Amino acid sequence: MDATAANLLLDHHRDHARDLPWRMTPRDPYRTWLSEVMLQQTTVATVTPRFLRFVERWPTVEALAAAPDEEVLGEWAGLGYYARARNLIACACAVAARGGFPRTEGALRKLPGLGAYTAAAVAAIAFGEDAVAIDTNVERVAARVFGIGDRKAAGEAARGSFPAGRHGEFAEALMDLGASICRPKAPNCPACPIAAQCKARALGSPEAFPAPKVKRVRPHRYGIAWWARRGDEVWLVRRPGSGLLGGMAALPGPEWGEERPAANAIAIHRHGFTHFTLDLMVVPCAEPPPGEGWWQPVGELASAGLPTLYRRAVEAALEAEREPRLAA
Template sequence: MDATAAAKLLDHYQATARDLPWRRGERDPYRTWLSEVMLQQTTVATVTPRFRRFLERWPTVEALAAAKDEDILGEWAGLGYYARARNLIACARAVAERGSFPETESELRKLPGLGAYTAAAVAAIAFGEDAVPVDTNVERVVARVFGLANRADVPAAAKAWFPTGRHGDFAQALMDLGASLCRPKKPECGRCPLEADCRAAALGKPEAFPAPKVKKERPHRHGVAWWIRRGDEVWLVRRPAEGLLGGMAALPGGEWDEAPAMVNALAIHRHGFTHFTLDLHVVPRVEPPPGEGWWQPLGELDRAGLPTLYRRAVEAALKSEREPRLAD
C-alpha cells in the first residue's frame, strides 16, 4: 500500500477528528484505558456521558482503585458486559499498587483484564509505542482497503500499513473513518479519502469485505426472579462476585437453565446475552428469601445500580401491576 494513502488518512483525521472527552488535553493513560474498556462492544454515544461521570467521581486511577466495588459496579450498571467492570477494578488496583501504568504493550498485557487490543491501544495512543490496535472499525477499514475477505489476514496488513511513529493517531483515524464513512452497511465511499486506494471500492462491493461472520444460534434459558414488595420498596440482593453479572444488584432468584419455568409470573422479560437468550419470569413472593439484601425505594431505583436485565424486569413488573385485570 502506497504510504501516501496513510498520509491522506492522517490529514483527513486532523481535519475531521471527533471531539471525544478522552482525547482532550495531554494524552493520559488513565483516560485512554478507561475509555477503551468502556467502548468494548458499546457505542460512543452510550459511553461518552458515562465516561464523564466516572471521571467526576474518580478523576485518577488511584481514586478508582480506592473506591468500593459496589460503587463502581453501580456506576457501571447499564453499560453491559459486566466482567469488564470487575476487570476494571482489578486493573485499577494493580496499577495503583505499582505506582503507574506500564508504558509498553508487553507490560500492559500483564495487567488484569487487559487483552491484546486494549494493551495495544493504550500503548499506541497514550505512550506513542508502535503497537497496532485492531478493533472492529480498524478491521473493517483495513479489510476493505486491502481487499481482504479473511479477517485473520487483517492484523498483518495493518501492521505493515501503520506509519512508524504515528500508530496512535493512525489507529484513531481508522476508528473514526470506520465509524463515520466506512460503515458496515452503505459506506459513503464517495466521501472517503481512501476511495482511490481502496480495493473493495474498486471492486464495487465494499460491503463484502471482510466476509460476514457465521452466526451461531444461541441457546435459550429460563429463570425466576422474586418480586417482593413492601409498600413503595422492593427487595434487592447482590449477585455472587463470580459469574455472569457478578457483584451486581439484582432481584433475588435461582439459577437459570433450559427447562421452562413452571410458575405464575407477574411479568416475563426476555433478554439477550452474548452466548444465550433468557426469559426472566418475575414471580410475586410475600417474604424475602434467606440471605442478605435490602429494601430499595422504587423512587430511587436508578441509584441501585441494577444492570439492564433486572432494570427491565422491574419495569415489566411495575407495568403489569398497573394494568387493569380482566374480570374472571
C-alpha cells in the same frame, strides 16, 4: 495500504478527527484506558455521557482504585458486559499499587483484564509506543482496502501499514474512518481520503468486505426472579462476585436453566445475552428468600445500580402491578 495512502489518511485525520472527551492533549493514560474499556461492545454515543460521569466522580486511577466496588459497579449499570467493570476495578487497584500505568504494550498486557487490543491502544495512544492496535473498525477498513474477506487476515495485513512513530495517531485515524466514513453499512466512499487505494471500492462492492459472520442460533434459557414487596419497597440482593452480572444488584432468584419453570409470573422479560436468550419470569413471593439482601424503596430503584436485565424486569413487574389484567 502503502505509505502514500497512510499519509493521505493522516492528513485527513488532522482536519476531521472526532472531538471525544478522552482525547485530551497530551493524552492521559487513565482516560485512554477507561475509554477503551468502555468502548468494547458499546457505542461512542452511549459511552460519552457515562465516561464523563465516571471521570467526574473518579478523576484519577487512584481515586477509582479507592472507590467501593459496589459504587463502581452501580455506576457501570446499564453498560453491560459486567466482567469489564470487575476487571476495571482489579486493573485500577493494580495500577494504583504500582504507582501508575506501565508505558509499554508488554507490561500493560500483564495488568488484569487488559487484552491485546487495549494494551496496544493504550501503549500507542497514551505513550507513543509503536504498538499496533487492531479493533473491528480497523479490520473492516483493512478488509475493504486490501479486498480480503476474512476479518482476522485483514487485521494482520493492516499491521504493515502503521507508519513508524505515529502508531497512536494512525490507530485513531483508522478508528475514525471506520466509524464515520467506512461504516459497516453504506460506506461513504466519495468522502474517503483513501478511495483510490481501495480494492473493495474498485470491485464495486465495499459492503461485501469483510465476509459476513456466520450466524449461530442462540440457545434459550429461563430464570425466576422473586418479587418480594414490603409496602413501597422491594427486596434486592447482590449477585455472587464472579460469573454473569457478577457483583451487580439484582432481584433474588435461583440459577437460570434450560427448562421453563412452572411458576405464576406476573411479568416476563426477554433479554438477549451474547451467547443465549433469557426469559426472566418475575414471580411474587410473600417473604424474601433466605440470604442477604436489602429493602430498596421503589422510588429509589434508579440509584440501586441494577443492570439492564433487572431494571427492565422490575419495570415490567411494576407495570403488571398497575395493570394486572395486562400482565403475562
